[in-house]
Amino acid sequence: MMSLLGSALDLRTFLDELRRRNDLVDVAVEVDAELEVAAICRRVYEERLPAPLFGSIKHSMPGARVLGAPAGMIAKKGEEYSRLALHFGLAASSGPREIIDAIRGAMKGAPIEPKRLSTGPVKENVWRDDNVDLRRFPVPLLHEEDGGRYIGTYGFHVVHSPDGEWHSWSIGRVMMVDRNKVAGPTISTQHIGMIRQMWEKEGKATPWAFVLGGPPAAVAVAGMPLPAHVSEPGYVGALLGEAVDVVKCETNDLWVPANAEIVLEGEISMTEQALEGPMGEYHGYQHRQGRPQPVFQVNAVTFRNKPILPICVAGLPPEENHTIWGTMISAQIREDLESAGLPIDMAWCPYEAATCWAVISVDTAGLANMNTNAKDFADRVADVFFRSHAGYLIPKLLIVGNDVDITDVDAVVWALATRSHPKHDHFAYPDLPGFPMVPYLNSDDIARGSGGNVIINCLFPEQFKGEIRAGTASFEHSYPEALKRQVLENWTRYGFVERQ
Template structure:
C-alpha cells in the first residue's frame, strides 16, 4: 500500500533582493532604467575612469559601468558615479532613491523623510546566513593581491590610487556591544595593505580608540559594492552607539543578510561585491593622499594615517567596484553624505521640539552649509526673537554628531523650498542683514577639512562655524511677487489649463 500522498511543496524561488539590499541588483536596475550605460571599449583605470566619471557628474549623464578595464584581473568591472544625479528633472535623484528603496522619481523630501522615519522605527537586526555571493571567491594569506582589482588613479593630483572610495569600514568595540559601519576612503599602500583617514570624532575613530587603550590591534573589514542601503547608512551620522546594520534593516524593510568573515568574527553583508578582511595595527601610520575632496579642492599635501592590513579578500564573480571621483558637486559626498546629514540634522532639530519644517545640505554648497526651514505657522510657539531662534537652531545642530560635519547653518522661513538653491540664494540676498544677521562660533568644534579654515583653526578643530539668519523680520511688509504669490488661485488654474491654448508648448 502506498502512503497517502502528501502535496509536494512547490519550490518557490526566493524573491530577487531589492536593489537597496543588493548592489548587483542595483546595477541591473540602473542599466534597465537607462540610468547606467555599459562601457564596452577598453578604459584605463589610470585617470581615464576618473575623467569619464567626473564628466558624468558634471553633465548629469548615466552612471558608467566600465566592463573592459585595462588593469586588474579579467572580469573586474567599475561602476562610476553610483549616486550621481540624472539630468531628467523627474528622475534627478533616481540613483540615490534606489539606495533607500524608493522609485526613481522620488524627490528630495520623500528620500529625507524616509531616512528620518527609519530612525524612529525599531531597528531590524541583520540575519546571519551560512554563505553568500561574496564567498564565490576566497583568497587568504599569500594569495591576497589587491592589484587583482582595477585600482584607479582618480585625479592627476592624487598622491595614490584609491580602492575604497565607495565602501565602508566594519569595526566592533572590544566588548562587542557596538558594531560601526562607516564610509571613508582608503588608498592602496601595497598589494596587501591600505591607508586612510580615521578621524577621532568619527565612529571608526571612537572604536579604534577603545582598541588602542587595550593595546590590541583592531579587527577590521571593508566592504566594496555593498548593499546600497548599507552604504547610505554607513555614510550617515547616526548617533554614537547605534549600530548601522539595524538601521539598514529598518530603512530597507528587511534584514540585511550577513556572513561571517573568514579570518575574524566580524559579519559582512553576504552579497557584497568585494570584502577585505584584516586588522588595524595599534600604532602604525603611513603617508596617505592627497586626493580631490568633497569640498571641491585638492590640496598639495597628504597626511600620515592608519594602515589597514588585508589578510583575506572575498568577492563575487566578475566583481563590480563602485567608484566616487570626489570633487566639485554633485558627487556622492554631496548626494549621499549631504542627504544623510540632512536627515540626521532634521531629526535632531525635530526631537529638540524646534518648529522646523525641513533641512537640506544644498549639493551645490559641497556639504559646507545646511539650510533649515522654519515652520512659519509655528513661529509663535517659542517666545524668541528671530535671531534667537536662528541661533538656537544652529547651536542645537552644532551640539550633534551631524552638526559637527557642517560649518554653516542658514535659517529661512518655509516659504522657501530649501531643496531649490535658487530660492535659497534669493533668501540670502534679500533677507539676510550683513551686519546683524550672522552669528559666529569661533570656539565650536567642527570638521577640520573645511577649506577656508586657518591653519590654527584646522589644527584646533574649532571655529569657522556660523549661523546665517534669513528669517523674514517680524512685521516684514513685503509679499512675494510671483506666479504663486500674486494671483488668485482661480486665475492661476485657468492659466495652467489654457497654457497650450496661449500657444506655448506643453510644460
C-alpha cells in the same frame, strides 16, 4: 514594490533596475584605470548622465568591473533624484522630502538585526596571506594630482567595540599602499576613530573589514552620522523592514554583507603609518600634499566572480559626498533639531554648496509661539546643531522660513540675498566643534577643532512674530487663481510649447 526593495538590498539587482530604466551604460570598450575611468565619471556627474559600468579595464584581473557615479544626479526632469532614491527602494519620482521621510522613518522603529548566514556569494573567491594582491583589482587613479590609487571611495569600514555591543559601518576613503596594505584617515570624532581608541586602550590593534559593493541601502546608511553607539547594520534593517544577510569574515569575528562584491579583512595597525593623499575632495578642491595616516593591514580578501568595484570620483558637486552624505546628514539634523523641541519642518544640504551648507526650514507659526528673536534663536539652534555628531560636519547653517522651499536652491539664494541683514543676522560660533576637512579653516582652527562655524538668519524680524514683511511677486503669488488657471489652459494657444 518587491523589485525596488531588491535594489536596496543587492547591488546587482540595483544595476539591473538602472539598466531597465536606461540609466546605466555598459562600457565594453577597454578603458584605463589610470585617470580615464575617473575622467569619464566626472563628465557623467557634471552632465548628469547614466551611470557607467566598465566591463574591460586595462592591466586588471579579467572580469573585474568598475561602477561609476552610483548615486549621481539625473538630467531628466522629475527623476533627478531617482538613482539616489533607488538606494532605498523608493520610486523614481521621489524627491528630497520623500527620501528624508523614509530615512527618518527608521528612527521610530526598533533596529532589525542582520541575518547571519553560513556562506554567500562574497565567498566565491578567497585570498589569504601571500595570495592577497590588491593590485589585481582595477584600482583607479582618480585625479592627476592624487597621491595614489584609491580602492575605497564608495566602500565602508566594518568595526565593532571591544565589548561587541556597537557594530559600526562607516564610509571612509582608503588608498592602496601595497599589495596588502591600504591607508586612510580615522578622524577621532568619527565612529571609526572612537572605536579604534577603545581597542588601543586595551593595547590591541582594531579588527577591521572593508566592504565594497554592499547593499546600496547599507552604503547610504554607512554615510549617515547616526549618534554614537547606534549600530548601522540594525538601522539598515529597520529602514528596509528586512534584515541584511551577513557572513562571518575568514580571519576575524566581524560580519559583512553576504552579497558584497569585495571584502578586505585585517586590522588597523597601532604603529604603522603611510603617506596618504592628497585626493581631490568633496569640497571641490585638490590639495597638494598628502599626510601620514594609519595603515590597514589586509590579511584576506573575499570577492564574487566578476567583482564590481563601485567608486566615487570626489570633486565639484554633484557626486556621492553631496547626494549621499548631504542627504543622510539632512535626515539626521532634522531629527536632532526636532527632538530638541525646535520648530523645524525640513533640513537640507543643497548639493551645490558641496556639503558646506545646511539649510533649515522654520515653521513660522511655531516660531511665533517661542517669543524669541534672531540672536536668541540662532544661539539655541547652534547649541544643538554644532554639538551634534551630524551638525558638526556642516560649518554654515542657514535658517529660512517655511514660506521658502529649501530644497530649491534658487529660492534659498533669494532668501539669503534678500532677508539676511549684514549686521543683525550673521552669528559666528568660533568655539563650537567643527569638521576639520572644511577648506577655509586655518591651521589654528584645525588644531582646535573649531573656528569656522556660522549661522545666517534669513528670516525677516516680523517672521519671529508670525507675520510677513512683504508678499512675493511671482506667477504663483501675484494673480487670482482663476486667471492662473486660464493662462495655463491657454498656454499652447498663445503660441508657447509645453516645457519638457
